Amino acid sequence: MRGSYDHEEAAHNAGSLSEPAYLATAQHFDSAETMRATAAGEREGWVYARRGNPTVGYLEETVAALEGYQVDAEVSAAVTTTGMAAITLATMPFLSTAVGDKPNIVASPACYGSTVMVFDKRYGDERGVSVRWVDDPLSIDSWERYIDADTRFLYAESPSNPTVQLVDIPALAALARRARIPLIIDGTLATPALMRPLGLGADIVVHSLTKAAGASGRSMGGAVIARRDLDLRGQPAEMCADFAGYLRQGPMRDMGSVLSPFNAWTLLADIRELRARVDTMSASALRVAEHLAGRGDVVEVFYPGLPGHRTHHLAKRDMWLVDSGGPGRGAVNRFGFLLGFRPAGGVPAARRAMDRLGLVWRANNLGQVKSTATIPAIGTHLQVAGDDPGDAPVPPDMIRLSVGLEDADDIIEDLDQALAGSDVTGRRSTSAAGTVAGIAADPAE
Incomplete structure (x- = not known):
């Protein structure tokens, strides 16, 4: 390189x-x-x-x-x-x-x-x-x-x-x-x-x-x-x-x-450190996504490493840690450092959870060594959030999380306390099984 x-x-x-x-x-x-x-x-x-x-x-x-x-x-x-x-x-x-x-x-x-x-x-x-x-x-x-x-x-x-x-x-x-x-x-x-x-x-x-x-x-x-x-x-x-x-x-x-x-x-x-950094961040992101998907107060998780994600089959086919295959070891799927989730309770719950984050930084950037979170509808996608959802579908209550190099357990602990503090409970949406960006999922995936 x-x-x-x-x-x-x-x-x-x-x-x-x-x-x-x-x-x-x-x-x-x-x-x-x-x-x-x-x-x-x-x-x-x-x-x-x-x-x-x-x-x-x-x-x-x-x-x-x-x-x-x-x-x-x-x-x-x-x-x-x-x-x-x-x-x-x-x-x-x-x-x-x-x-x-x-x-x-x-x-x-x-x-x-x-x-x-x-x-x-x-x-x-x-x-x-x-x-x-x-x-x-x-x-x-x-x-x-x-x-x-x-x-x-x-x-x-x-x-x-x-x-x-x-x-x-x-x-x-x-x-x-x-x-x-x-x-x-x-x-x-x-x-x-x-x-x-x-x-x-x-x-x-x-x-x-x-x-x-x-x-x-x-x-x-x-x-x-x-x-x-x-x-x-x-x-x-x-x-x-x-x-x-x-x-x-x-x-x-x-x-x-x-x-x-x-x-x-x-x-x-x-x-110079791209491969090792992305490897670590992606492994942590999968752990975080799996944890959030198991919480009853999270209605939807967006992460291609989860089997319920609509494009999981493409991620399994196309996303591989470069040079991870070799003698005596198989190639390793990695699904990236970015994920999104929707807390139960809609926009108010998403904003409360954002405001309670302690370890994770509230910032409109991603891929950094520091974990960052934003609500795209009021940040990165503010200009298009009000448009026809068929053109630029961004759920208004979605939190986007870029997982950095902090210990995955520490990130999960921060998310848990932020979500617990939102004082909202709810039932998991059936869309969590695979609806992504407002496009209906194929039940077979």
């Missing part, structure tokens, strides 16, 4: 074991010709920090190595200021009217609130793009019905925030290939430690590096990772050849969404 920073590269940096932080905005050149050749891309160099920086480059190569691990394809990456910048840059280039004047996109409604806003408001209302939210993200027929000659891409989070619902990536990839459009997956919640969508057939993956990749909570960042040589209908050859490179050389350079070298440096330090 060292990317391009190997022994030879370290020798050029005074033998430093860690990537150096190039906290500079521009590079000096020994001649005008060297400046010209570097700016033209004819020789190695970085010219100006908006166009690139060595520390940022190390992070891009590391992220590409992680997401491209065991993937039978060449992969490249571009890192951005935030996860939302990554989502915007990964999708916007496909909406050019040069390809057709009535573009549409087909997406899962189980998305982060800001993603919904970008698609509905920035693309839909402001640019006239038709946004087609599928009725049931697990129904391939539902996706296929919306695809036509003007569809530019398919988009889904897997798992989704906050309902931790997966999609069938190989099946969606087959649809995208037939239509010669890209399948774009937000893989933030799984991280490359548990799932690499490119290996399942996706064309482009986006991440918020602010989350588990940057678990110390010191820096924001995002990433776009893509296969090279994409076979896409009507798109420019240079964009298909190296999509991430195209972003760096064009949209990112022109619009100024490049990550700062300092943030890249702190993210490089955090990402």
Whole structure:
């Protein structure tokens, strides 16, 4: 997982074991010709920090190595200021009217609130793009019905925030290939430690590096990772050849969404421990989810590691701790660090439980080393919580919990006292057996 920073590269940096932080905005050149050749891309160099920086480059190569691990394809990456910048840059280039004047996109409604806003408001209302939210993200027929000659891409989070619902990536990839459009997956919640969508057939993956990749909570960042040589209908050859490179050389350079070298440096330090950290956090999250599912005052738990979750079968198939299989041991399923639950008693009970948390931090972030909780309907998804639940279904009484590195018993003890203090008892809803994000569960699952 060292990317391009190997022994030879370290020798050029005074033998430093860690990537150096190039906290500079521009590079000096020994001649005008060297400046010209570097700016033209004819020789190695970085010219100006908006166009690139060595520390940022190390992070891009590391992220590409992680997401491209065991993937039978060449992969490249571009890192951005935030996860939302990554989502915007990964999708916007496909909406050019040069390809057709009535573009549409087909997406899962189980998305982060800001993603919904970008698609509905920035693309839909402001640019006239038709946004087609599928009725049931697990129904391939539902996706296929919306695809036509003007569809530019398919988009889904897997798992989704906050309902931790997966999609069938190989099946969606087959649809995208037939239509010669890209399948774009937000893989933030799984991280490359548990799932690499490119290996399942996706064309482009986006991440918020602010989350588990940057678990110390010191820096924001995002990433776009893509296969090279994409076979896409009507798109420019240079964009298909190296999509991430195209972003760096064009949209990112022109619009100024490049990550700062300092943030890249702190993210490089955090990402080294990604596998071990996600392993521990995921194991604890399963224990917490199982405990909450056994409480009579919790009416519903959202966690793909629970057999009753509607997408448990996909999680069992696709979410594996990387390199956990080996001689004498089998591969290990891990289902991520994020879960959600609904206390009996509705919104008042959820707010009381939130206010009583002692160990768990009340914060609108996830994937951190510290456990955090929020009520998405009044936090991360406030902008869309009042919309049609078929578009952005977020239960108003759902508490989203990101399990950190604290001892699982301590997290459970904190949740128990918070729930006990809500003074509400209730009967477990039948929806706890599998209803996720307002979509009826298949009784067979």
